[in-house]
Amino acid sequence: MSGIYLHIPFCKQACHYCDFHFSTSLKKKSELIEAMRREIVLRKKELNGPLETIYFGGGTPSLLDEDELNTILSQIRDQFETIDDPEITLEANPDDITEDKLIAWRRAGVNRLSIGIQSFFEEDLKWMNRAHNAEEAFHCIELAKPYFDNISVDLIYGVPGMGMDRWKENLQRFLGLDVPHISCYALTVEQGTALDYFIRKGKVRPPEDELADAHYQLMLDELQEEGYENYEFSNFGKPGYFSRNNLGYWMGKPYLGIGPSAHSYDGSSRSWNVANNVNYIQSLQKGELPLERELLTKVDRFNEMVMTRLRTQFGLNLEEVAHEFGVQIKDHLMEMAGPLLQEGMMETKGDILQVTRKGKFLTDGISSRLFLLNLGD
Known part of the structure; x- marks a missing residue:
């Protein structure tokens, strides 16, 4: 099984924390969609097996009109085999969600919505420079629920000035909406963003x-008490509502990235498209793929397996490590994990090595301590 990701690089305005590739000008939208259709054709042989997931990310895919969405999906269905019930996710901003759009998305085949709420509080939304307000954050979900059973909400935590009480209230407001999935991300400062500039100038903490x-610890308690499973570090879902797209990334399944700045992975190499709309369009108009490719070494593949699997509740299967990389590397892994096991940051359950609750917030750092630098390590 495999997946396809489509990067729609347009937004109404720039959120202060965002470093994803996007443009606030929609002038090239139709040309870019045609270029994406061409890329789909040129890369149709890169995936083996039927598509399990189709994911519209960005940017703001909810800025697409019905015809634009349908023309992309039609091209995918023409070029790729899909399973009987592929998960088709569309990221949407609250201010874009209307009843007419919800009907159009369902009609196109979208069966999962990922809504970028980020916070249910007006002061947070203004601080982030989000395009929607707190009232729209609530209203859009109630509007969507008659049309979509599979809905996910994004929230951001670790925001300066957001005390424990307000974060808990954010979670309680989410829980009151009875939505089966939530993705929560810690606020990070990315170089070149408005947030980075404000911090360097001393305007914000x-x-x-x-x-x-x-x-994060409060979130674990609140969500797990209500039946949400923390199946991946940032993702919580009710049983039956885990994101197949998200799991595909973390479990090492191949995926194809279409659109400017989109990344792809086939198990042995990674590629990424140019992060420039004009260059992307011009390359595809000439029948050229605007991408760079990197062949992954054995060390790269090992480190990626460690990093991705440890973020999930399923952990790292030691027998799989031995099969893929050899018993010697598996033994080296366990030697490196020894101090972390003694500190209670990790544990083993049968053949599974995983991070404990104590170490969960430090998962990425724990993974880096287990990385190989070369095959002589």
Whole structure:
């Protein structure tokens, strides 16, 4: 099974924290969609097996009109085999959601909505420079529920000035909406963003790891008490509502990225498209793929397996490590994990090595301590 990701690089306005590739000008939208259709054709042989997931990300895919969405999906269905019930996700901003759009998305085949709420509080939304307000954050979900059973909400934690009480209230407001999935991300400062500039100029306080950790621990308690499983570090779902797209990434399934800045992975290499709309369009108009490709070494593949699997509740299968990389590397892994096991940051359950609750917030750092530098390690 495999997946396809489509990057729609347009937004109404720039959120202060965002470093994804996007444009606030829609002038090239029709040309870019045609270029994406051409890329789909040129790369149709890169995936083996039927598509399990189709994911519209960005940017703001909810800016697409019905014809634009349908023309992309039609091209995918023409070029790729899909399973009987592929998960088709569309990221949407609250201010774009109307009843007419919801009907159009369902009609096109979209069966999962990922809604970028980020916070249910007006002061947070203004601080982030989001295009919607707190009232729209609530209203859009109630509007969507008659049309979509599979809905996910995004929230951001670790925001300076967001105390424990307000973060808990954010979670309680989410829980009151009875939505089966939530993705929560710690606020990070990316170089070149407005947030980075404001912090360097002393206009806003930088995020604090201690606050983000406290928010994360509270989130684990609140969501798990209500039946949400933390199946991946940032993702919580009710049983039957885990994102197949998200799991595909973390479990190492191949995926194809279409659109400017989109990344692809086939198990042995990674590629990424140019992060420039004009260059992307011009290359596809000439029948050229605007991408760079990197062949992954054995060390790269091992480190990626460690990094991705440890973020999930399923952990790292030691027998799979031995099969893919050899018993010697598996033994080296366990030797490196020894101090982390003694500290209670990790544990083993049969052949599974995983991060404990104590180490969960430090998962990425734990993974890096287990990385190989070369095959002589």
